[in-house]
Amino acid sequence: MRLRSSRHLVTASVTALALVMAAPVALADPIPEPEDDARGVELHTDGHSHDTDGQNVLQGLGDPFAEGLLLPDDPFVVPEDDTSGDPAPGEGVRVMPESPMDWIGSPPDPGELPAEWLTEQPAEEIVPSTGAALMTAGDGYLGGGFDALGDGPELTDAEIAAVPAPPSKTLPPTLDAAPPWFYTYSCDPNNKPGMVAFANLMANHYDRPTWWGSRSCIAGDNSQHYEGRAVDWPMNAYNAADKAIGDSVAQWLTANNGEMARRFGVQSVIWNRQSWYLYKPGSWYPYNGASPHTDHLHISFSWDGAMGRTSWWDGTPITAHDYGTCRVYRNQYAPRYQGLNGSACSTNLPNPPAAPNPVVLPGARNNYVKTxxxxxxxxxxxxxxxxxxxxLQALLTYQTNKKLPWTGVLDKATWARMLSGAPPKPEPVGVKRLAGGNRYETAAKVSELFPTGKPLYITVGQDYPDALAAAARAGSKDAPLLLAQSDNLPAPTRQAITRLKPSSVTVVGGGTAINPSVVQEIKSLTSAPVVRVTGGNRYATAANVAKTFGQRVDVVYVATGLDYPDALAGAARAGYNNGPVLLVQPGNVPAATREAMRAINPYRVVVLGGNIAINGSVANELKSLTRAKNLQRVAGPDRYSTAAELARYYPNGLDTVVIATGREFPDALSGAARAGEQAGPVLLVTADSVGSTTRDVLRYLTPKQILIVGGQGAVSNKVETILKDYVK
Known part of the structure; x- marks a missing residue:
C-alpha cells in the first residue's frame, strides 16, 4: 500500500522486525510453521532492542515484497492528522476507491465502507468441482483472459502441462459462506495458523518453498500482513515455469465464483498487475498499487481462513463469520485478535480520548517511548x-490491568490514561505469600487480588476432580475460585462472596460434592445468577465445563483424571489461552470426554504428562478429534518437571509466577485461577526444596513477582528465601 505524505522513498522489508516484535506475544503453544530459513529470515533478539539504528531497520531485513512506500519521517509514529478519522483540511468527504486494495492510508472505519465491500454470500449446497473442471472454468484468472494482459512470456502447451494438478481432497457438499471484506484494524504481526497451513500447502505442492507472512506495522498504512493473515509467495511473471504456476494457482482459487477461495477463506488475490476479491468474485481488475506483483502472488485471508477454520482443513463449512478485530474508537487501532468474534464491527464509533502524544507503534525509538x-x-x-x-509485553499487561483496548500500541486511550497523573512508582517486586489458616481461607485471600464484579467459580475443597476443570474456566474468565465443603460453606468463603459482589456464580460439582443446601446459601449471599455445572463423574463434569467454552475452540488441554498435578499446572495455561481442561484415563478416553471433544471441536490438543499418565493410543485418539490433527505433548519425569516444561511457553520478564506445593491440590487450585488471570504459570515445589527444573525455568522467566500460595507448612520459609534469588 502507499502512504499519503513523506520525505523519503524507501523499500520497506520488515518481516523480520515484525516477527521480533511479535515474539513476546505469540505465546499459544506451538503450531508447526516453516523453519525461519524457509523465509530467508534469521532472527536475533536480546529481549529488548533491534540491533540496528533508526529507520535503517526497514532496509535489508526480511520480506522483499513489502511494497515501495512513501514513508513518514518516523514510520512508527502516526501523524496527528491521521488519527481523527476526518478528511484532511480542504479534502471534504473522503472518497472510496473502486476496490479496497486501492485505498491509501489507514483504513476507514466500518461505517464508511461501501455496501458492495460488505457483501456476504451464505453457505450453499453444491457438487464440489474437480480440479480439472476448475482449471477450465471460464470465470477464473485464465478464463477471464488476463493471461494475455499481464506481463511475461506467452506460455506454450508444454509449459502449461508441466504444472502439477492443483491439490485435491474429498470436500463436503456445503460450500463455505463468503464473508465481507475485512480491513486490517489491529497491529498484530503474528502469523496465523490457517495462513501458515495454506502457505505450506502451496510451497510443498508446487515445490516453491519460500514464502513471506507477517510484517511490522507501519504508520498510516493497511495490509493484512500486519495481522499475519496474508502471504506473499515468490513467483516471477517473466519466467515461464513460475508464470505457469502463478497463473494456475490464480485460476484454481478464483474459478467458479471463487469456489476454492471460499474453501480456504481467501478474500483477495493479487498477481501480475491484476487483483481479485471474494466479495465480487466474477471478475479480475487491473491493479495499480506501488508493486505490480509481477514477482509474487499476494493472497490475503478472512479471519476464519487465517485461523484455519474453513472446510478445506476440517471438513466443516463456515456458516457464520468470524469478524475478527474491531475498533473501539474512531480511526484507532483495534485490539489484537483474541478469539472468534461472531458480531459485525460497530459502524458508530466514539472519538478516542484526547491525549497530547501521537499514536506510537512497536519499532519506534524516541522520547515518546521513554515517557x-x-x-x-x-x-x-x-x-x-x-x-x-x-x-511491548509491559504495555500489553498495562492495557489488560487498566481495562484499555488490548492493542499493543501506544494509542490515544492508553496515552490518556498514562498521562492523567505523574508516572507511578514501580510496584514493589519480590516474593509475596498468601496464606490462611486452612485451604478455604487461603482461597479467600487469593480472591482479594481480584476486582469486584467479576464472575466467580466455586468448587469443593475436599477432593480435586471437579476442581481441575473449574480452575481453567475461572482463569479464562479472569475470575477467582473459592472452595466449599460438601455440606457447609466456610466463613471465609461466605465473606469473600459478599465482598466480591460477583456478576455470576458457577458452582462446579454435583449434589454429592456440594449439596443443594450449600448452593442455596450461596444464592442467599448474592443477587447474581447462580448456576451449577456437573456430570455423572469427574470426566463428565470436566466435559460439561468444557462445553461452556463454545464450539470450535483453539486449544484443549488434557490430563489424567487419576491425579491432580498435571491438570493444575495445565489449568493456568488453559486459562491463559482460553481453552478448557479435559480428563482421561491412562489407557482410555471416557465417552464423556470424547463427546466433549466433538462438541468443542478444538483446533489442536495439548496432552499433559508422559506415557504413564496418558499412553500413546489415547494421545492419538485425542489428536484424531482435533480439526487440524495437531497434537503436542508437554511432559517431564515428574510433576515438578512437567509444570516447569509448560512454564517455558511463557515469555521472560512476566509479571507473576505462582508457586504452590506439589503435595496437595487446594492451594495450587486457587493459585491456578490467579495465574490464568495474570498470564503466568503455576510452578510446584516441595515443602523444603525447589527442584532443579523449577529453578532453571525461574531463571529463564525472571518474573517481577513470585506469589506463594499456602502457609509455611506447605511451602517453608527456606523455600521462600530460595525464591527471592529468582525475581527480577
Whole structure:
C-alpha cells in the first residue's frame, strides 16, 4: 500500500522486525510453521532492542515484497492528522476507491465502507468441482483472459502441462459462506495458523518453498500482513515455469465464483498487475498499487481462513463469520485478535480520548517511548526509548490491568490514561505469600487480588476432580475460585462472596460434592445468577465445563483424571489461552470426554504428562478429534518437571509466577485461577526444596513477582528465601 505524505522513498522489508516484535506475544503453544530459513529470515533478539539504528531497520531485513512506500519521517509514529478519522483540511468527504486494495492510508472505519465491500454470500449446497473442471472454468484468472494482459512470456502447451494438478481432497457438499471484506484494524504481526497451513500447502505442492507472512506495522498504512493473515509467495511473471504456476494457482482459487477461495477463506488475490476479491468474485481488475506483483502472488485471508477454520482443513463449512478485530474508537487501532468474534464491527464509533502524544507503534525509538516506559514502571537503563519486545509485553499487561483496548500500541486511550497523573512508582517486586489458616481461607485471600464484579467459580475443597476443570474456566474468565465443603460453606468463603459482589456464580460439582443446601446459601449471599455445572463423574463434569467454552475452540488441554498435578499446572495455561481442561484415563478416553471433544471441536490438543499418565493410543485418539490433527505433548519425569516444561511457553520478564506445593491440590487450585488471570504459570515445589527444573525455568522467566500460595507448612520459609534469588 502507499502512504499519503513523506520525505523519503524507501523499500520497506520488515518481516523480520515484525516477527521480533511479535515474539513476546505469540505465546499459544506451538503450531508447526516453516523453519525461519524457509523465509530467508534469521532472527536475533536480546529481549529488548533491534540491533540496528533508526529507520535503517526497514532496509535489508526480511520480506522483499513489502511494497515501495512513501514513508513518514518516523514510520512508527502516526501523524496527528491521521488519527481523527476526518478528511484532511480542504479534502471534504473522503472518497472510496473502486476496490479496497486501492485505498491509501489507514483504513476507514466500518461505517464508511461501501455496501458492495460488505457483501456476504451464505453457505450453499453444491457438487464440489474437480480440479480439472476448475482449471477450465471460464470465470477464473485464465478464463477471464488476463493471461494475455499481464506481463511475461506467452506460455506454450508444454509449459502449461508441466504444472502439477492443483491439490485435491474429498470436500463436503456445503460450500463455505463468503464473508465481507475485512480491513486490517489491529497491529498484530503474528502469523496465523490457517495462513501458515495454506502457505505450506502451496510451497510443498508446487515445490516453491519460500514464502513471506507477517510484517511490522507501519504508520498510516493497511495490509493484512500486519495481522499475519496474508502471504506473499515468490513467483516471477517473466519466467515461464513460475508464470505457469502463478497463473494456475490464480485460476484454481478464483474459478467458479471463487469456489476454492471460499474453501480456504481467501478474500483477495493479487498477481501480475491484476487483483481479485471474494466479495465480487466474477471478475479480475487491473491493479495499480506501488508493486505490480509481477514477482509474487499476494493472497490475503478472512479471519476464519487465517485461523484455519474453513472446510478445506476440517471438513466443516463456515456458516457464520468470524469478524475478527474491531475498533473501539474512531480511526484507532483495534485490539489484537483474541478469539472468534461472531458480531459485525460497530459502524458508530466514539472519538478516542484526547491525549497530547501521537499514536506510537512497536519499532519506534524516541522520547515518546521513554515517557511510556516510565509510566510502565521501567527505571535506569531500561528507559531507553526503544519500543522493543520488553516494552511491548509491559504495555500489553498495562492495557489488560487498566481495562484499555488490548492493542499493543501506544494509542490515544492508553496515552490518556498514562498521562492523567505523574508516572507511578514501580510496584514493589519480590516474593509475596498468601496464606490462611486452612485451604478455604487461603482461597479467600487469593480472591482479594481480584476486582469486584467479576464472575466467580466455586468448587469443593475436599477432593480435586471437579476442581481441575473449574480452575481453567475461572482463569479464562479472569475470575477467582473459592472452595466449599460438601455440606457447609466456610466463613471465609461466605465473606469473600459478599465482598466480591460477583456478576455470576458457577458452582462446579454435583449434589454429592456440594449439596443443594450449600448452593442455596450461596444464592442467599448474592443477587447474581447462580448456576451449577456437573456430570455423572469427574470426566463428565470436566466435559460439561468444557462445553461452556463454545464450539470450535483453539486449544484443549488434557490430563489424567487419576491425579491432580498435571491438570493444575495445565489449568493456568488453559486459562491463559482460553481453552478448557479435559480428563482421561491412562489407557482410555471416557465417552464423556470424547463427546466433549466433538462438541468443542478444538483446533489442536495439548496432552499433559508422559506415557504413564496418558499412553500413546489415547494421545492419538485425542489428536484424531482435533480439526487440524495437531497434537503436542508437554511432559517431564515428574510433576515438578512437567509444570516447569509448560512454564517455558511463557515469555521472560512476566509479571507473576505462582508457586504452590506439589503435595496437595487446594492451594495450587486457587493459585491456578490467579495465574490464568495474570498470564503466568503455576510452578510446584516441595515443602523444603525447589527442584532443579523449577529453578532453571525461574531463571529463564525472571518474573517481577513470585506469589506463594499456602502457609509455611506447605511451602517453608527456606523455600521462600530460595525464591527471592529468582525475581527480577
Amino acid at each position: 511510556a516506559q516510565q509510566h510502565l514502571g521501567f527505571s535506569g537503563g531500561d528507559v531507553d526509548g526503544i519500543f522493543g519486545p520488553m516494552t
